[in-house]
Amino acid sequence: MKKHSENQKAGEFVRQMSLDRRQKAMGFYGIGLLFLVGVGLIFFVFKTSGIGLLLAVAGGVAAYYYWKKGEYWMRRSEQALKGAEAEQEVAVILRLLNIKNWQIEYNLPLKRGGDADVVLCSPRGNWYVIDVKSHRGRILRENNRLKRAKGNKVYDFSEGDLLSKVRGQASEVARLKQVKWVVPLLCFTRAKVVFSKNNINGVYVVEKTDLIRMLEKLEG
Structure with missing residues (x-):
């Protein structure tokens, strides 16, 4: 068993977890943004036609879903970051x-x-x-x-x-x-x-x- 006298590895696992979750959140944000742009294009192309409204509603629901998924993983990322900071505090002690x-x-x-x-x-x-x-x-x-x-x-x-x-x-x-x-x-x-x-x-x-x-x- 090795000593970690410099404590450089304290919290490393959880910090990487935080980074992975943040990347996942950004991916969901990106997908949500694409759907939102798609809704704008649908209105531009179809104006107020029935099919345009249907597609816009579907796109809006999808954009909202992926945006909320992004918020969820961003919260999980922040939780993991707090966990990494806590581990570093203990390492100092x-x-x-x-x-x-x-x-x-x-x-x-x-x-x-x-x-x-x-x-x-x-x-x-x-x-x-x-x-x-x-x-x-x-x-x-x-x-x-x-x-x-x-x-x-x-x-x-x-x-x-x-x-x-x-x-x-x-x-x-x-x-x-x-x-x-x-x-x-x-x-x-x-x-x-x-x-x-x-x-x-x-x-x-x-x-x-x-x-x-x-x-x-x-x-x-």
Whole structure:
């Protein structure tokens, strides 16, 4: 396992994802614009004839559909970019562990798809995987599941069960690294974790300001 002392790879996977999504969005915007131009040409050629109006309506619907698809992928691109920035924030924090001989790896590819944001091995040989989240709001615990609150409204995470996902990452990292156990952590860089017991069925949930303290606590 290599050290990433300069942290140049932190967030790289998600940043590339953001770029891919932005390119997809621009493609949909382009198609929508072509349909919009087509609507203008239809009016120019057919004037107000019945077939012209029918074609114009069809073209307008298509233009709207592709434009909305472009907006969707642009939002997904911005979300991924925020995720990459969050991973870089965590990488800066983890520099404190570099000088203590922790081994740190970023964006470890997983066979089931995606990547593990951060994989760490302590000087004592203990392994950890950190899934970095850039959500805002307050993180709540309800029946051993995580939810997000903004104002008076409580939401499920659109990504599904975050706890199960990071546990799955820990299992796969353990297999890849050929070790018996990897401790899973969820680290929120912008949200406030508002419950006191951080361990939920083996997953440690922390804010970025508590990340180093939690890792050192787990090390004993």
